[in-house]
Amino acid sequence: MTNKVLLGSVSAAIFAVAAAGIGLADIRTGASLVINGEIPIVTETEPPEFLQDVFPEIYSGWVFRTDETRAMEEDDFDNPGMLYVEQGIEAFNTVMGTEGNSCASCHDAPESLANVRPTYPQWDEAHGEVQTVEMQIIECQTERMGAEPYGYDSQQMRNMASLIASVGRGQPVNVAIDGPAAETWEAGREIYYTQFGQLEMSCADCHERNYGNLIRADHLSQGQINGFPTYRLKNANVNSVHNRFRGCIRDTRGETFAVGSPEFIALELYVASRGNGLSVEGPSVRN
Amino acid sequence: MTQTRRQFVGHGLAVAAAFFGLPHLASAAQVEEALNAFTGGADMADDGITLIAPEIAENGNTVPIEVSAPGAEAIMLLAAGNPQADVCTFNFGPAAGSSAASTRIRLAGEQEVIAIARMPDGSFKQARQNVRVTIGGCGG
Amino acid sequence: MAENVTPRVRVPRDATVGEVVSVRTLISHQMESGQRRGSDGELIPRSIINRFTCEFNGTSVVDVTIEPSVSTNPYFQFDATVNESGTFAFTWYDDDGSVYTDSAEITVA
Numbered sequence: 358m359t360n361k362v363l364l365g366s367v368s369a370a371i372f373a374v375a376a377a378g379i380g381l382a383d384i385r386t387g388a389s390l391v392i393n394g395e396i397p398i399v400t401e402t403e404p405p406e407f408l409q410d411v412f413p414e415i416y417s418g419w420v421f422r423t424d425e426t427r428a429m430e431e432d433d434f435d436n437p438g439m440l441y442v443e444q445g446i447e448a449f450n451t452v453m454g455t456e457g458n459s460c461a462s463c464h465d466a467p468e469s470l471a472n473v474r475p476t477y478p479q480w481d482e483a484h485g486e487v488q489t490v491e492m493q494i495i496e497c498q499t500e501r502m503g504a505e506p507y508g509y510d511s512q513q514m515r516n517m518a519s520l521i522a523s524v525g526r527g528q529p530v531n532v533a534i535d536g537p538a539a540e541t542w543e544a545g546r547e548i549y550y551t552q553f554g555q556l557e558m559s560c561a562d563c564h565e566r567n568y569g570n571l572i573r574a575d576h577l578s579q580g581q582i583n584g585f586p587t588y589r590l591k592n593a594n595v596n597s598v599h600n601r602f603r604g605c606i607r608d609t610r611g612e613t614f615a616v617g618s619p620e621f622i623a624l625e626l627y628v629a630s631r632g633n634g635l636s637v638e639g640p641s642v643r644n
Numbered sequence: 645m646t647q648t649r650r651q652f653v654g655h656g657l658a659v660a661a662a663f664f665g666l667p668h669l670a671s672a673a674q675v676e677e678a679l680n681a682f683t684g685g686a687d688m689a690d691d692g693i694t695l696i697a698p699e700i701a702e703n704g705n706t707v708p709i710e711v712s713a714p715g716a717e718a719i720m721l722l723a724a725g726n727p728q729a730d731v732c733t734f735n736f737g738p739a740a741g742s743s744a745a746s747t748r749i750r751l752a753g754e755q756e757v758i759a760i761a762r763m764p765d766g767s768f769k770q771a772r773q774n775v776r777v778t779i780g781g782c783g784g
Numbered sequence: 785m786a787e788n789v790t791p792r793v794r795v796p797r798d799a800t801v802g803e804v805v806s807v808r809t810l811i812s813h814q815m816e817s818g819q820r821r822g823s824d825g826e827l828i829p830r831s832i833i834n835r836f837t838c839e840f841n842g843t844s845v846v847d848v849t850i851e852p853s854v855s856t857n858p859y860f861q862f863d864a865t866v867n868e869s870g871t872f873a874f875t876w877y878d879d880d881g882s883v884y885t886d887s888a889e890i891t892v893a
Contacts, residue, residue, distance in 0.1 A: 424698075425708050429708075441812075444788060575778060590702065590703035591705055592705075593856035605782065608782050705855060732851060732853075734846055736846055739845040739865060739866075740862065740865070741804035741805065741845075742804060742863040745861060747858070749854055750854070
């Protein structure tokens with residue numbers, strides 16, 4: 358018991374102004390993001406119904422970044438994430454596997470996949486499971502192309518996922534949480550509110566109860582994933598949602614789930630649904 | 645051998661710097677060296693050159709920098725607190741439309757960014773700006 | 785040769801005689817600084833783009849000397865004066881001896 362109280366005070370101390378609640382004072386809300394002067398991006402909007410009592414407004418992670426970081430996303434030339442999209446386009450048009458197919462053989466141009474990012478993860482009837490974009494890519498490779506599948510979090514996978522996100526930019530995130538996906542969604546919600554690690558922190562501790570506040574010298578966001586894959590200034594590469602989840606849980610000093618695990622697939626569906634209504638923004642630029 | 649108090653203190657600092665590997669002290673000499681290599685030790689004016697850098701950089705890995713010095717034939721950028729102070733030098737050719745450029749640089753921590761312009765008449769101009777680098781909240 | 789090095793350049797398609805146009809360039813490159821240690825504890829050898837040049841119809845626009853403090857995926861923006869239609873030629877020089885090139889046409893009227 359003593360132990361628990363001590364740990365509790367550690368996690369309380371993480372947030373400089375935890376008691377003061379949400380700290381949007383030094384966040385510049387109300388700015389609009391238009392990519393290439395032609396793709397308007399919804400970065401703040403009404404929360405989905407199940408979050409009506411939790412958030413007055415949902416915000417893309419873009420809102421929590423500095424002007425310089427925000428600006429890098431306004432133009433594809435300034436967004437280094439687009440370098441990986443270009444590598445994705447090359448792979449899209451390259452034949453892989455024993456069937457002699459490229460992605461383009463079935464899907465023509467990447468733009469034909471514009472509706473993928475907004476609606477994934479989604480229920481896959483044939484496999485009886487919720488599938489992420491990465492799982493769908495692996496399914497194509499193994500079941501239709503006779504190809505060696507990309508590693509779930511490999512550079513090639515992140516390039517392809519960035520391409521698929523990029524063609525969906527501007528469309529509202531709209532993942533289904535009812536019907537056959539409901540069970541997975543519930544499992545994801547359970548994880549979201551479970552405290553992990555020695556610091557006993559849940560996703561909600563940071564991203565629901567303390568967004569806008571500082572964690573060290575950094576503003577916590579609402580943890581929205583509409584901008585994934587994200588190009589992070591930190592590692593100068595595109596990063597996957599599951600890799601971000603893994604980093605978050607590791608930072609609670611917890612044992613994390615694996616990239617591509619059923620837990621992270623469920624969590625991705627749930628977290629994606631918290632951003633229903635925001636625009637697809639990947640590859641976004643974050644710190 | 646006798647030592648003045650100043651020499652003694654100086655030696656002490658040098659020893660401390662060597663012992664603790666203080667990066668700031670280590671590169672102060674290097675900044676001087678890089679500056680001298682470019683200017684030959686000439687005086688530098690403080691006007692006619694503009695350096696635009698964020699006051700606070702969200703991540704030290706990618707910091708946008710803009711520099712402009714109308715008429716300059718070359719502009720050197722230095723990061724005074726990096727392991728190696730030189731960042732890059734722009735040499736403007738006859739087809740340049742201005743003596744201005746933007747790039748993205750690495751900063752190893754809070755430090756001064758220095759821009760030095762060489763003018764066609766052999767004179768030099770400098771601008772300096774301190775940039776704070778945010779310590780990230782979560783490693784990801 | 786470093787992996788997946790792709791240059792990108794952007795210049796306007798058209799301009800008027802004597803116009804100053806903005807030129808932007810980006811190249812995917814790790815820019816290994818030579819300061820980092822790998823998982824084996826050994827320093828990872830430096831491997832960067834050490835020089836970048838832009839010429840317009842054979843005349844220099846800018847020639848940049850580059851050190852490891854320039855970020856991964858080096859980005860440069862600068863201006864060029866165009867007095868006639870022609871070609872921008874861009875060249876990046878890698879520590880490992882590789883040379884990457886790109887070009888862009890502009891119509892000046």
